[in-house]
Amino acid sequence: MKFLVATILTAMLAFIAGLLSFSPWWGFAVTSLLVAILVHQKAGKAFLAGFLGLLLLWAGLVWWIDMKNNGVMSVKIANVLPLGGNSIYLILVTGIVGGLVAGMAAMSGSFLRSTKSSR
Amino acid sequence: MRVAPFIISTVITSALIYGLNKQWGSIPPMGKFLHPQYGFWQNAEPASQSFDADLSFAELKGKAEVYFDDRLVPHVFAENDEDLYFIQGYLHAKFRLFQMDLQTKAAEGRASEIAGAKAINYDKEQRRLGMKFAAENAMKEIDKDPASKLLFDAYTKGVNAYIGSLKESSLPLEYKLLNFKPEKWTNLRTALLLKMMAKMLSSGTENDLAYTNAKSVFIPDQLKTLYPQVPDSLMPIVPKGTAFEKPGIVPVKPVVADSFYFDNNETVSAKEISKPDINNGSNNWVVAGSKTQSGVPILSNDPHLELSLPSIWYEMQLQTPTSNTYGVTLPGSPFIIIGFNDSIAWGVTNAQRDVKDYYNIKFKDDKTKAEYWFNGEWKKSELRIETIKVKGSKDVLDTVAYTVFGPVMFDKSFQDHISSNRNLAVRWTAHDPSNEGMTFYKLNRAKNYDDYEEAIKTFECPGQNFVFASKTGDIAIWQQGKFPARWDRQGLYVMPGEDSSFMWQGSIPQAENPHSKNPARGYLQSANQRPVDSTYPYFIPGSYITARGVTIDHYLSSMDGITPNDMMKLQNNYFNSLAEDVKSTLLQFIIEEDLTATEKKYLDTFKSWDLMASPDSKGQTIYQCWFDSLEAGIWMDDLSRTTPMAPWPTEQTTMELLKRDTASYFIDNITTPQKETLYDIVTAAFKKASAELTKAEAAGKLEWTKFKNPTIYHLLKDALPAFARKGLNVGGNGNIINAVTHSHGPSWRMVVQMSTPTEAYGVYPGGQSGNPGSKFYDDYIDNWVAGKYNKLWFMREGDRMDKNIKWTMKFKKSE
Numbered sequence: 001m002k003f004l005v006a007t008i009l010t011a012m013l014a015f016i017a018g019l020l021s022f023s024p025w026w027g028f029a030v031t032s033l034l035v036a037i038l039v040h041q042k043a044g045k046a047f048l049a050g051f052l053g054l055l056l057l058w059a060g061l062v063w064w065i066d067m068k069n070n071g072v073m074s075v076k077i078a079n080v081l082p083l084g085g086n087s088i089y090l091i092l093v094t095g096i097v098g099g100l101v102a103g104m105a106a107m108s109g110s111f112l113r114s115t116k117s118s119r
Numbered sequence: 120m121r122v123a124p125f126i127i128s129t130v131i132t133s134a135l136i137y138g139l140n141k142q143w144g145s146i147p148p149m150g151k152f153l154h155p156q157y158g159f160w161q162n163a164e165p166a167s168q169s170f171d172a173d174l175s176f177a178e179l180k181g182k183a184e185v186y187f188d189d190r191l192v193p194h195v196f197a198e199n200d201e202d203l204y205f206i207q208g209y210l211h212a213k214f215r216l217f218q219m220d221l222q223t224k225a226a227e228g229r230a231s232e233i234a235g236a237k238a239i240n241y242d243k244e245q246r247r248l249g250m251k252f253a254a255e256n257a258m259k260e261i262d263k264d265p266a267s268k269l270l271f272d273a274y275t276k277g278v279n280a281y282i283g284s285l286k287e288s289s290l291p292l293e294y295k296l297l298n299f300k301p302e303k304w305t306n307l308r309t310a311l312l313l314k315m316m317a318k319m320l321s322s323g324t325e326n327d328l329a330y331t332n333a334k335s336v337f338i339p340d341q342l343k344t345l346y347p348q349v350p351d352s353l354m355p356i357v358p359k360g361t362a363f364e365k366p367g368i369v370p371v372k373p374v375v376a377d378s379f380y381f382d383n384n385e386t387v388s389a390k391e392i393s394k395p396d397i398n399n400g401s402n403n404w405v406v407a408g409s410k411t412q413s414g415v416p417i418l419s420n421d422p423h424l425e426l427s428l429p430s431i432w433y434e435m436q437l438q439t440p441t442s443n444t445y446g447v448t449l450p451g452s453p454f455i456i457i458g459f460n461d462s463i464a465w466g467v468t469n470a471q472r473d474v475k476d477y478y479n480i481k482f483k484d485d486k487t488k489a490e491y492w493f494n495g496e497w498k499k500s501e502l503r504i505e506t507i508k509v510k511g512s513k514d515v516l517d518t519v520a521y522t523v524f525g526p527v528m529f530d531k532s533f534q535d536h537i538s539s540n541r542n543l544a545v546r547w548t549a550h551d552p553s554n555e556g557m558t559f560y561k562l563n564r565a566k567n568y569d570d571y572e573e574a575i576k577t578f579e580c581p582g583q584n585f586v587f588a589s590k591t592g593d594i595a596i597w598q599q600g601k602f603p604a605r606w607d608r609q610g611l612y613v614m615p616g617e618d619s620s621f622m623w624q625g626s627i628p629q630a631e632n633p634h635s636k637n638p639a640r641g642y643l644q645s646a647n648q649r650p651v652d653s654t655y656p657y658f659i660p661g662s663y664i665t666a667r668g669v670t671i672d673h674y675l676s677s678m679d680g681i682t683p684n685d686m687m688k689l690q691n692n693y694f695n696s697l698a699e700d701v702k703s704t705l706l707q708f709i710i711e712e713d714l715t716a717t718e719k720k721y722l723d724t725f726k727s728w729d730l731m732a733s734p735d736s737k738g739q740t741i742y743q744c745w746f747d748s749l750e751a752g753i754w755m756d757d758l759s760r761t762t763p764m765a766p767w768p769t770e771q772t773t774m775e776l777l778k779r780d781t782a783s784y785f786i787d788n789i790t791t792p793q794k795e796t797l798y799d800i801v802t803a804a805f806k807k808a809s810a811e812l813t814k815a816e817a818a819g820k821l822e823w824t825k826f827k828n829p830t831i832y833h834l835l836k837d838a839l840p841a842f843a844r845k846g847l848n849v850g851g852n853g854n855i856i857n858a859v860t861h862s863h864g865p866s867w868r869m870v871v872q873m874s875t876p877t878e879a880y881g882v883y884p885g886g887q888s889g890n891p892g893s894k895f896y897d898d899y900i901d902n903w904v905a906g907k908y909n910k911l912w913f914m915r916e917g918d919r920m921d922k923n924i925k926w927t928m929k930f931k932k933s934e
Contacts, residue, residue, distance in 0.1 A: 001201075005721065008624065015156075017308075018154070021287075022624060025140075025150055025154045025157045025158075025287075026136045026140065026150060029132060029136060033132075043124065043128075043367030045794050055563030057155075058154075058155050059151075061155040061160070062155045064690055065155065065160050065163050066160075066163065066167075068165035068166060068167065069164060069165060069892060070166050070894070071164035071796075072158065072163065072164075072166075072370065072891075072893070072894055072896075073160070073162060073163035073164075073292075073891065074163065075841075076841045076842055076891055076892075077159055077841075079655030080296070080839065080841050083699060084642055084839075093153070093156065094153045094160070097139065097149065097153050098142040098153070098154070101132065101135050101136060101139070101150070103134055104128055104131050104132040105132045106174075107128045107132075108125055108128040108129040111120065111121045111124045111125035111128055112120055112778070113120070113126050114120065114124075114125075115120070115121075115393070116120045
């Protein structure tokens with residue numbers, strides 16, 4: 001339950017951070033860290049919740065964008081990056097990059113609140 | 120808190136963010152770039168994107184509406200000129216900001232700020248050519264005329280209004296890829312854009328440096344053969360037989376011309392790095408009512424430029440209560456450049472005239488360049504210290520000396536490989552103060568021939584052939600520009616610059632520029648050929664292209680009952696008139712007994728070729744390979760007598776030489792002991808071509824379109840191959856009416872019939888949106904390839920509720 005709450009909360013706050021014009025692109029790292037403090041879990045679980053939260057958010061968002069765009073953009077960028085022009089890879093890479101940053105930030109949050117006893 | 124693990128994971132997180140926030144070589148900051156809410160995904164425009172908007176700006180005076188049709192062409196309805204050009208600026212920026220920003224930065228010699236150290240020499244050359252100096256002079260002229268300044272100001276404000284509305288997430292894709300930000304627009308940048316056009320069209324039309332080297336080894340008669348002034352087959356713009364007035368100015372050759380100029384055999388090692396493409400040219404023609412089915416004139420124009428995505432052109436209709444104009448615009452400049460209004464239509468081709476000369480400068484001290492010898496004394500040069508900012512490394516400083524002639528483009532510090540101590544100043548008409556933009560403002564509003572003549576009078580550089588048709592039935596053409604009045608062969612070579620005796624003595628009076636109105640034959644055409652026959656009383660060198668004019672004339676002279684559809688077909692015509700002229704000579708001089716079976720096969724294909732450079736033509740490929748290697752066979756040995764090499768004679772010159780003198784001095788290969796005849800050269804050329812053709816055939820590339828692989832690159836070319844459109848199934852070539860080469864060709868095709876209502880068609884190889892993530896990025900290309908046109912919707916006041924309107928953008932003054 002805690003895991004699910006953390007994942008959803010991470011995704012939601014990251015989305016909101018992305019809407020704030022004063023926030024740098026990595027604003028979601030801060031919110032993910034906060035979520036991990038608020039909903040405390042062990043480091044591994046915190047990482048996974050952060051990772052999944054952003055993976056699902058980002059991959060979901062760009063999948064939606066890509067569908068409405070008929071893949072016009074993703075095919076071009078997937079050639080530049082280079083991912084062989086494969087849109088699916090590009091969507092996954094996007095999700096994983098977001099996930100890694102959020103996961104690591106969440107892990108930091110978990111360690112911040114950890115005590116020896118909760119180990 | 121678990122301190123150590125916390126620190127470790129925080130450090131890793133920070134390092135991750137740092138790494139994703141930083142540009143690595145050409146890889147953009149990936150975190151930002153991939154972020155769905157900031158990065159490139161934001162540029163992935165939904166196919167169902169709406170362009171409806173309600174916008175208000177303090178700079179506007181009244182209300183205005185922009186109606187977009189289904190091709191995303193904006194039809195702007197404003198209450199006054201200032202609002203009109205504010206909105207034009209806004210829309211240019213909204214759809215084409217990156218291209219405007221990039222092109223004007225490059226024009227100014229600031230490409231290194233984006234591209235890094237590899238562009239330093241390009242930037243130096245732009246600055247030493249005086250591009251910014253030219254734009255500043257144009258600005259002074261604009262500022263002198265408050266009415267025109269108001270229009271340029273309004274345009275600039277419109278561009279900046281859009282730039283001001285940008286957020287990180289809405290930046291055009293290229294800024295995200297290259298990791299930089301758009302810079303504010305200024306009137307100077309508009310002037311720079313127009314100077315970029317001036318360079319494109321009037322800077323590559325001379326060959327002075329290379330001719331100077333040619334002159335050092337060839338005798339005058341040979342020079343005439345290599346680089347003739349009037350081609351035998353010329354079909355000039357002004358119909359043959361037209362009588363010319365006595366010249367208003369007769370330039371006098373200096374008495375020392377022979378000793379100091381013609382007989383001076385000093386060579387030049389300097390070379391321009393970014394010399395404009397020789398194929399920059401165009402076709403335009405107009406047929407009078409006497410030759411059309413409808414009885415009214417039809418005007419056609421297709422400017423040939425480097426094809427790019429986004430396209431150089433942006434289609435628009437601009438309307439106020441006092442004017443209504445449709446056509447293509449240049450993002451970066453107000454006004455419609457090629458188009459029509461309710462009363463007239465106009466188009467342009469390049470004049471190809473030489474308006475740029477070099478002068479030898481003697482500095483007192485080559486290091487400081489502070490003083491130069493002129494008219495018997497040391498004169499102070501004006502030194503401009505250019506600071507070139509370079510992405511990823513230190514600024515580069517470059518000092519450019521300005522003389523009475525113009526900037527010293529080449530000297531000891533540029534280019535590095537120069538060992539001789541020649542300093543070359545450049546005299547170029549683009550440096551002279553003038554306000555070309557106003558010609559277009561007036562043309563947009565011209566009602567008849569007199570208005571047209573008045574509008575183009577002040578147009579100085581780059582010289583253009585303005586073709587014209589009116590609803591009252593007039594047809595006309597003017598080659599308009601400021602052209603120096605030269606004595607015979609003045610400025611073909613680097614001239615002495617130690618005094619004023621070799622300076623230009625004046626310009627050809629405007630009224631004497633080549634022109635023709637309502638000729639009896641009922642048509643006029645221009646296709647970058649020499650504008651007049653040899654009876655014109657001035658010496659007018661240039662980089663003329665003859666073949667297309669010959670082909671167009673051939674068709675127009677024999678056509679009658681012409682319809683717009685006929686004109687569209689003609690713009691897409693593939694007939695190779697040069698090949699027609701040379702085919703019999705080639706076949707006469709090939710020694711068939713010496714050919715292998717494969718070579719014979721190619722020869723048979725060539726023999727049965729219909730002379731059309733169509734996409735699937737194998738004959739055209741064989742012809743082109745053969746002719747290219749024949750040119751090398753004839754000229755290479757002779758041109759290589761000097762370093763850098765003397766310029767190549769044109770294809771036309773080669774063809775005409777073969778028709779005229781099959782035993783010419785140039786046929787023999789001077790590097791071999793034996794004497795070659797035309798038989799030897801033609802046959803050897805065919806064998807060499809066959810080797811190339813065999814390779815091409817093995818690769819499945821014998822068909823002409825596969826051989827040349829027509830491609831439209833993104834503006835950043837090789838940096839973004841994924842943004843290009845390759846392998847377009849289109850034929851043609853530079854000397855053919857449908858002038859498509861590998862990446863160059865008809866950048867806009869337009870046909871306008873002056874009926875009521877006006878019937879107009881047009882297409883360009885691109886799309887209205889500069890965003891590679893938009894379906895409007897390249898949506899016209901397939902039509903362009905197929906030779907199909909869009910019917911241009913010349914919207915009327917009463918059409919505001921028309922079903923053609925897909926989206927409406929409303930503008931008003933903000934409270």
